[in-house]
Amino acid sequence: MKKILLTLAFMLVLIMPATMLHASAQTSQSYTITGAGSTFIFPLMDTWRVQYNDLYSNINLNYQSIGSGAGIKLLEQKTVDFAASDAPLSASDQAKAPGVLTIPDSIGGITISYNLPGIDKGLKLTGPVIAQIFMGNITMWNDPAIANLNSGVNLPAQKIEIVHRADGSGTTYAFTDYLSKVYPQWKTDVGQGKVVPWPVGTGAPGNAGVANIIKTTPYACGYVELAYAYQNNMTYAFVQNADGNAFVEPTIDSVAADAAAASTNLPTADGDWSKVSIVNQPGSNSYPISTLTYIMVYKDLSQVSGESQGKTQQVVNFLNWIITNGQNYSSSLLYVPLPASIVTADQQGIAQIQFGGSTVPEFGPIASLVLAIAIVSIIAVSAKTGLRFAPKL
Amino acid sequence: METIKLKGGSPVFDKIFKIGCAIAATYVLAIIVLIVVQLTTNSYDVWAQEGISFLTGSDWNAVEGSESYGAAPYIAGTFVTAGIAMLIGVPLSIGIAMFLSELAPKFMRSILSFIVELLAAIPSIIYGLWGLFVFRNYILNWIETPLNNTLGGSVWLFSGTPFGLDIFTASIVLAIMIIPTIAAISREIMIAVPQSQREAAYMLGATKWETFKMAVIPYSKSGLIGAAILGLGRAVGETMAITLLIGNATGASAFPSSLFSPGQTLSSIIANEFPEASNGSLQMAALIGCGLILFAIAISINIVAQILVSKVLKTHQGAVLA
Numbered sequence: 001m002k003k004i005l006l007t008l009a010f011m012l013v014l015i016m017p018a019t020m021l022h023a024s025a026q027t028s029q030s031y032t033i034t035g036a037g038s039t040f041i042f043p044l045m046d047t048w049r050v051q052y053n054d055l056y057s058n059i060n061l062n063y064q065s066i067g068s069g070a071g072i073k074l075l076e077q078k079t080v081d082f083a084a085s086d087a088p089l090s091a092s093d094q095a096k097a098p099g100v101l102t103i104p105d106s107i108g109g110i111t112i113s114y115n116l117p118g119i120d121k122g123l124k125l126t127g128p129v130i131a132q133i134f135m136g137n138i139t140m141w142n143d144p145a146i147a148n149l150n151s152g153v154n155l156p157a158q159k160i161e162i163v164h165r166a167d168g169s170g171t172t173y174a175f176t177d178y179l180s181k182v183y184p185q186w187k188t189d190v191g192q193g194k195v196v197p198w199p200v201g202t203g204a205p206g207n208a209g210v211a212n213i214i215k216t217t218p219y220a221c222g223y224v225e226l227a228y229a230y231q232n233n234m235t236y237a238f239v240q241n242a243d244g245n246a247f248v249e250p251t252i253d254s255v256a257a258d259a260a261a262a263s264t265n266l267p268t269a270d271g272d273w274s275k276v277s278i279v280n281q282p283g284s285n286s287y288p289i290s291t292l293t294y295i296m297v298y299k300d301l302s303q304v305s306g307e308s309q310g311k312t313q314q315v316v317n318f319l320n321w322i323i324t325n326g327q328n329y330s331s332s333l334l335y336v337p338l339p340a341s342i343v344t345a346d347q348q349g350i351a352q353i354q355f356g357g358s359t360v361p362e363f364g365p366i367a368s369l370v371l372a373i374a375i376v377s378i379i380a381v382s383a384k385t386g387l388r389f390a391p392k393l
Numbered sequence: 394m395e396t397i398k399l400k401g402g403s404p405v406f407d408k409i410f411k412i413g414c415a416i417a418a419t420y421v422l423a424i425i426v427l428i429v430v431q432l433t434t435n436s437y438d439v440w441a442q443e444g445i446s447f448l449t450g451s452d453w454n455a456v457e458g459s460e461s462y463g464a465a466p467y468i469a470g471t472f473v474t475a476g477i478a479m480l481i482g483v484p485l486s487i488g489i490a491m492f493l494s495e496l497a498p499k500f501m502r503s504i505l506s507f508i509v510e511l512l513a514a515i516p517s518i519i520y521g522l523w524g525l526f527v528f529r530n531y532i533l534n535w536i537e538t539p540l541n542n543t544l545g546g547s548v549w550l551f552s553g554t555p556f557g558l559d560i561f562t563a564s565i566v567l568a569i570m571i572i573p574t575i576a577a578i579s580r581e582i583m584i585a586v587p588q589s590q591r592e593a594a595y596m597l598g599a600t601k602w603e604t605f606k607m608a609v610i611p612y613s614k615s616g617l618i619g620a621a622i623l624g625l626g627r628a629v630g631e632t633m634a635i636t637l638l639i640g641n642a643t644g645a646s647a648f649p650s651s652l653f654s655p656g657q658t659l660s661s662i663i664a665n666e667f668p669e670a671s672n673g674s675l676q677m678a679a680l681i682g683c684g685l686i687l688f689a690i691a692i693s694i695n696i697v698a699q700i701l702v703s704k705v706l707k708t709h710q711g712a713v714l715a
Contacts, residue, residue, distance in 0.1 A: 096672065197456070198644075202640045205641070
């Protein structure tokens with residue numbers, strides 16, 4: 001018994017310098033990590049900034065929510081440590097910024113929100129019906145195509161007032177991705193993109209703009225990001241899943257289920273993400289209109305201006321934190337936390353980050369060296385002195 | 394007794410002064426030239442692909458693979474909204490200026506003109522949000538819907554589906570935004586009309602209106618045109634408020650088909666799509682092309698203003714701009 005205690009004390013003494021070194025590596029110098037891009041992720045990113053700064057007071061995050069496209073521009077100019085984007089890098093962007101890792105950092109769901117006086121949330125819609133509404137083929141709320149899905153609901157004989165995003169947006173990108181997948185005519189007539197030539201409707205800037213117009217206009221219908229729909233107490237439709245056996249309510253869980261079902265088909269972090277889509281995944285509880293948002297970071301950070309070995313280390317630590325502990329802050333802000341399978345893939349991606357060719361271990365290099373020496377000496381000493389970790393039987 | 398002494402001036406200082414002023418003047422010119430060069434080179438792709446149809450076409454499709462761009466609806470939207478805003482704004486502004494400089498009791502003048510100048514300082518986003526959250530509902534329920542119900546069938550101007558976010562609302566809020574600017578400058582110009590002119594008119598037995606017509610207007614005509622042009626400049630370039638209120642249609646449906654149809658202006662489409670346009674894409678070139686058109690419009694407005702002012706000056710010899 002005494003020997004065990006002795007061993008433990010001995011281990012503690014030897015391992016302590018390693019942990020202290022590790023801690024000092026993180027607190028000795030202050031760094032500002034810079035990022036830019038998506039406005040969608042900004043509320044969560046800002047929470048991450050505050051929480052991470054609470055944990056490591058020497059690390060500041062400077063995140064500019066200037067839009068995904070503008071963020072990617074800065075990434076191509078190599079003036080930010082990372083960019084955040086709601087859409088993956090297109091093939092032409094990949095050519096302009098070779099060696100970029102794509103790391104999913106959160107998931108968004110998109111609701112079909114409406115304002116029908118007297119009708120609560122839960123109107124049932126299928127993908128093709130949604131596509132035809134937004135194409136202007138279904139113009140009335142009591143159209144048989146909607147009525148057949150909603151027997152028992154007293155649909156008004158009113159014109160559907162369509163509201164869509166006016167600004168280029170990842171929400172539009174994901175929504176039109178879904179419509180292109182479920183209704184081929186949408187793909188040929190309208191297409192998929194951050195801005196598309198809408199056949200009908202009024203455009204409003206931002207999720208907040210669309211949400212506001214729907215709230216104040218009876219018989220309006222539009223697509224709004226999950227968090228905005230919840231925060232504004234909007235009524236939204238339940239959408240038929242890919243399996244076709246249920247109408248799924250958009251919730252954090254049902255969107256996460258969709259993303260988890262998609263995670264097996266995702267490319268590696270350094271692969272081509274331009275065709276990635278997680279809409280309409282199998283599973284009875286998968287809400288079909290969802291999208292990943294990404295962090296984009298150079299595999300070799302030494303090409304970014306103002307970068308150093310130490311800072312690269314901090315970027316790696318920060319990214320590892322947001323995809324693990326950072327995800328705990330998602331739900332309260334109505335973001336969908338990453339499923340475990342995507343976190344694992346992300347970690348493999350982040351492990352590839354280098355500075356000028358040398359990989360950056362998550363643990364400080366000196367600290368791990370000290371730790372290795374400590375472990376070796378523990379083994380050696382315990383072998384020599386007969387110290388034991390377990391009591392002798 | 395004190396005297397003002399001039400320190401011995403030297404020709405060297407004079408030269409330095411001259412060079413300094415020349416640099417300051419070239420700076421403005423250089424900026425303008427740089428803007429034109431940047432706008433032209435960065436929008437070259439879209440002119441090369443679309444040619445003149447970028448000015449006359451109405452397609453606007455940014456979907457990869459089927460890209461095609463035409464700015465005609467947005468040029469039309471810019472002129473229509475600015476035009477309606479001027480139609481409403483200029484007479485009202487001149488009325489305000491007239492009241493403040495000629496009719497209002499002395500104690501009210503300074504207070505009211507202070508308030509007018511305060512209005513001119515309100516940022517456009519405030520007007521835009523007010524329009525979106527407050528004004529839109531009034532205009533929809535009290536003006537657009539009744540007009541559409543009674544005249545919508547017969548007068549094309551009032552046809553369409555009233556939604557509250559359209560050319561009409563945008564133009565009215567634009568008018569509200571340019572009124573303080575035009576009114577404040579017009580008032581300054583009217584105040585600068587020498588008192589002797591007014592006294593002369595009164596001496597002939599003129600009424601207040603006649604005095605205004607005979608003495609004040611001819612004297613301040615060129616200044617008033619200048620004030621209106623300044624307002625027009627603000628109306629053409631206004632972005633934030635318009636983006637929130639105009640309905641942001643794209644493509645052929647953005648052509649202003651009636652007062653109650655959603656539209657789009659050159660500046661609002663840039664504000665909407667620029668942040669998410671990918672670098673070096675044709676969409677980016679098209680948006681910069683819109684900027685070039687807007688720049689050309691601004692220059693033409695200023696040239697027309699110069700011509701107008703000089704013409705007015707010629708016809709009223711002796712009338713000096715304040």
